[in-house]
Amino acid sequence: MSPAGGLPRAIERGTERSCSAIQIFNQSPRMWRAREYTEDDVLAFRQAMAASPIRAVLIHTVYLLNCASDDAEIRSKSLASLVHSLRAGDRIGARGVVLHAGSAKSGDVSSAIARCGETVREALARSERCSLHLENTAGAGGTLGRSVDELAQLLDAAGAGKRLGICLDSCHLFASGYDIRRPAGMDAALAQIGTKIGLERVRSLHLNDALVALGSNRDRHANIGHGELGERGCASFLSAPALQGLPCVLETPGVKRSGASREEVELAKHLHKRGLAARKRAKSASAARRGGARRGGASG
Numbered sequence: 001m002s003p004a005g006g007l008p009r010a011i012e013r014g015t016e017r018s019c020s021a022i023q024i025f026n027q028s029p030r031m032w033r034a035r036e037y038t039e040d041d042v043l044a045f046r047q048a049m050a051a052s053p054i055r056a057v058l059i060h061t062v063y064l065l066n067c068a069s070d071d072a073e074i075r076s077k078s079l080a081s082l083v084h085s086l087r088a089g090d091r092i093g094a095r096g097v098v099l100h101a102g103s104a105k106s107g108d109v110s111s112a113i114a115r116c117g118e119t120v121r122e123a124l125a126r127s128e129r130c131s132l133h134l135e136n137t138a139g140a141g142g143t144l145g146r147s148v149d150e151l152a153q154l155l156d157a158a159g160a161g162k163r164l165g166i167c168l169d170s171c172h173l174f175a176s177g178y179d180i181r182r183p184a185g186m187d188a189a190l191a192q193i194g195t196k197i198g199l200e201r202v203r204s205l206h207l208n209d210a211l212v213a214l215g216s217n218r219d220r221h222a223n224i225g226h227g228e229l230g231e232r233g234c235a236s237f238l239s240a241p242a243l244q245g246l247p248c249v250l251e252t253p254g255v256k257r258s259g260a261s262r263e264e265v266e267l268a269k270h271l272h273k274r275g276l277a278a279r280k281r282a283k284s285a286s287a288a289r290r291g292g293a294r295r296g297g298a299s300g
């Protein structure tokens with residue numbers, strides 16, 4: 001949600017779209033120059049939020065950041081911007097700052113992971129509380145965070161402290177090769193995350209349909225129900241037991257490329273319910289099958 005016209009406007013825009021969680025950029029997404037909020041801005045935001053149905057705010061860092069860059073100037077600008085976002089998060093009470101870990105470009109991946117880890121550690125040291133969520137990526141170019149293993153390495157490099165978590169993006173999961181279109185596939189991806197990272201690290205969700213094919217390593221979001229995931233795939237993502245209760249936001253282009261509409265948010269809520277119901281039915285059907293097998297065994 002855009003905070004244009006003042007921070008509380010993001011809350012208003014989210015409320016109009018029937019959101020219970022929103023994501024904002026705390027500065028213009030394609031500019032380095034950071035905006036400092038005044039005490040009045042922060043107070044007005046907190047009051048607007050308290051009076052609204054919105055329960056969670058995520059801050060997305062700007063796209064220019066590359067915390068893993070081998071260019072010292074870019075890394076120091078990225079650090080400054082990340083610190084700025086985390087401090088803004090501290091002030092407005094954000095649930096977390098969402099970060100794309102960065103890119104190794106054409107260079108060595110493990111040294112890029114180490115550089116990213118160092119930048120993130122420093123940013124956490126220079127801010128107080130706000131949680132930092134590394135987002136899984138589609139894996140385009142040298143982007144870091146394309147697999148559960150890589151996310152685990154990034155978290156370790158960043159010190160694996162309590163403030164570190166991950167943000168799972170449905171489109172990026174699919175584009176990086178995780179077939180989450182059915183609950184079994186989604187559960188398999190989460191089982192990997194559980195083993196290698198810990199499910200308690202999953203702190204926020206991005207629901208986006210995918211314009212691109214499974215494993216294509218391209219990052220193109222589609223409107224919910226209009227991509228390769230489809231309504232069923234989105235429902236499968238949203239209904240995973242391990243993800244219930246997490247803030248989830250849409251980053252879809254929208255019908256007029258103006259972002260998610262109220263209708264799309266409502267569709268997402270509906271798919272969430274549909275997915276939960278489908279899982280419940282599948283569970284009781286398999287319990288009935290097991291019961292039938294037991295009874296069959298006893299009488300035979």
Ligand SMILES: [Zn+2]
Binds near residue numbers: 206251
């Ligand atoms: Zn995302």
